[in-house]
Amino acid sequence: MTAHTPAPVARHNVAMTTSSRRSATRQKLYEAAVTLIAEQGFSATTVDEIAERAGVAKGTVYYNFASKSDLFEELLRHGIGLLTVALREAGEGLSGLESLDAMARAGLEFIRTYPSFAQLFVAETWRTNRAWHDTLRLMREETVSVVAAVLAEAVAAGELPSDLDVQLTASAVFGMVLVVALDWLAFQPERSLDDIHGGLSRLLRARMPA
Amino acid sequence: MTAHTPAPVARHNVAMTTSSRRSATRQKLYEAAVTLIAEQGFSATTVDEIAERAGVAKGTVYYNFASKSDLFEELLRHGIGLLTVALREAGEGLSGLESLDAMARAGLEFIRTYPSFAQLFVAETWRTNRAWHDTLRLMREETVSVVAAVLAEAVAAGELPSDLDVQLTASAVFGMVLVVALDWLAFQPERSLDDIHGGLSRLLRARMPA
DNA sequence: GGATTTGAACTGACCAGTCAGTCTAAAAGT
DNA sequence: ACTTTTAGACTGACTGGTCAGTTCAAATCC
Numbered sequence: 001m002t003a004h005t006p007a008p009v010a011r012h013n014v015a016m017t018t019s020s021r022r023s024a025t026r027q028k029l030y031e032a033a034v035t036l037i038a039e040q041g042f043s044a045t046t047v048d049e050i051a052e053r054a055g056v057a058k059g060t061v062y063y064n065f066a067s068k069s070d071l072f073e074e075l076l077r078h079g080i081g082l083l084t085v086a087l088r089e090a091g092e093g094l095s096g097l098e099s100l101d102a103m104a105r106a107g108l109e110f111i112r113t114y115p116s117f118a119q120l121f122v123a124e125t126w127r128t129n130r131a132w133h134d135t136l137r138l139m140r141e142e143t144v145s146v147v148a149a150v151l152a153e154a155v156a157a158g159e160l161p162s163d164l165d166v167q168l169t170a171s172a173v174f175g176m177v178l179v180v181a182l183d184w185l186a187f188q189p190e191r192s193l194d195d196i197h198g199g200l201s202r203l204l205r206a207r208m209p210a
Numbered sequence: 211m212t213a214h215t216p217a218p219v220a221r222h223n224v225a226m227t228t229s230s231r232r233s234a235t236r237q238k239l240y241e242a243a244v245t246l247i248a249e250q251g252f253s254a255t256t257v258d259e260i261a262e263r264a265g266v267a268k269g270t271v272y273y274n275f276a277s278k279s280d281l282f283e284e285l286l287r288h289g290i291g292l293l294t295v296a297l298r299e300a301g302e303g304l305s306g307l308e309s310l311d312a313m314a315r316a317g318l319e320f321i322r323t324y325p326s327f328a329q330l331f332v333a334e335t336w337r338t339n340r341a342w343h344d345t346l347r348l349m350r351e352e353t354v355s356v357v358a359a360v361l362a363e364a365v366a367a368g369e370l371p372s373d374l375d376v377q378l379t380a381s382a383v384f385g386m387v388l389v390v391a392l393d394w395l396a397f398q399p400e401r402s403l404d405d406i407h408g409g410l411s412r413l414l415r416a417r418m419p420a
Numbered sequence: 421g422g423a424t425t426t427g428a429a430c431t432g433a434c435c436a437g438t439c440a441g442t443c444t445a446a447a448a449g450t
Numbered sequence: 451a452c453t454t455t456t457a458g459a460c461t462g463a464c465t466g467g468t469c470a471g472t473t474c475a476a477a478t479c480c
Contacts, residue, residue, distance in 0.1 A: 039338050043253035057461040123333040126392045168409040171393040172386045179385020182336045199375040206416035267426045
């Protein structure tokens with residue numbers, strides 16, 4: 001079969017009009033799905049609900065994605081991509097602990113902007129036996145490795161002890177920021193980002209003894 | 211609804227947790243449910259599966275628990291109870307940072323012993339709109355407050371700066387231990403508890419600047 | 421002999437995925 | 451111009467299957 005696109009040759013491919021419509025629909029579906037799944041979990045969220053929230057017919061979901069799981073997996077990829085880019089950009093140009101600090105702030109900002117995504121991320125990351133599990137782990141490791149790289153740099157610069165367990169510390173920093181951010185939004189949303197970042201920053205800048 | 215324990219009065223107060231036969235069954239159901247739900251999530255786990263894994267008939271599940279949700283909620287209570295007790299006991303008799311350190315170790319031990327429970331805990335804690343959500347939050351706060359109490363003590367003893375944000379730091383410590391432990395079990399299970407605890411301990415003992 | 425468990429059948433709601441058909445805008449035909 | 455064709459995007463009723471929860475008589479345990 002294969003569409004047999006009749007080669008719309010024409011002037012500068014106007015085809016864009018159609019595909020931008022499609023990507024707008026996909027975006028709406030991502031947004032609907034991320035909040036619903038964060039609230040209820042993957043299995044408890046029905047495709048009908050997602051479609052309704054997105055203001056779209058059920059069939060459209062299946063026109064745009066192969067399956068419910070596929071929608072979810074692409075959503076995951078999309079979100080983690082945004083996070084990794086944000087962290088990398090935040091750390092750029094700075095060095096060592098300055099960079100770590102900037103990344104922590106970027107992490108907080110990201111979670112504040114996409115709280116549902118963060119919820120969904122914690123909920124699914126350490127889960128085993130799921131179809132999208134490998135995807136998620138790979139992307140998570142990519143993210144943590146951005147932190148690890150900065151720590152390694154700080155060690156090289158003598159800002160941190162040379163025998164620091166970089167891997168473990170990266171996990172610790174990641175977990176710290178994640179849980180602090182989620183608790184912040186869940187329990188003390190009135191506090192400002194600067195406030196939270198200040199508190200976190202002090203912990204991050206602590207000197208390792210010995 | 212409300213077990214209405216038929217008070218098996220009998221010799222030496224068996225009144226506790228009804229007959230031991232029944233509580234053995236409940237225990238088996240807890241264990242079956244916790245692993246299945248950790249792997250698949252609550253909605254994706256069927257009662258038939260739980261019964262089968264526990265080596266029990268489906269009818270037995272409903273003889274012992276009012277519903278699937280009820281089983282889950284009691285499971286949650288049971289698990290968080292164990293954790294809180296373990297943390298409190300670990301910190302007892304020690305003071306300040308020593309206590310914090312011991313609690314971190316107890317946390318690691320708990321998660322190593324009940325990894326499924328830990329998975330399930332992270333997956334559900336920041337979730338909104340669930341029936342058992344309030345239960346879970348209350349119990350989580352109880353746990354974090356054990357950490358906060360120790361931090362406050364350390365501040366009072368001058369081991370930590372007096373203007374430390376105790377609440378935020380408690381969240382941070384909690385998240386650090388949680389994520390480090392989960393990553394440990396998921397990615398480097400061959401490392402020893404002492405090893406992991408050593409790495410974590412150094413981070414916890416870091417001195418706050420200023 | 422009462423408490424507990426078994427096992428199997430049943431129901432009714434719910435839900436992922438399908439499919440035949442509609443709509444629209446733009447390309448092709450005349 | 452203006453009609454016809456094409457195809458991408460979308461629709462929603464429908465299907466086949468799944469599962470929580472019920473029921474209960476018979477078996478088993480203490």
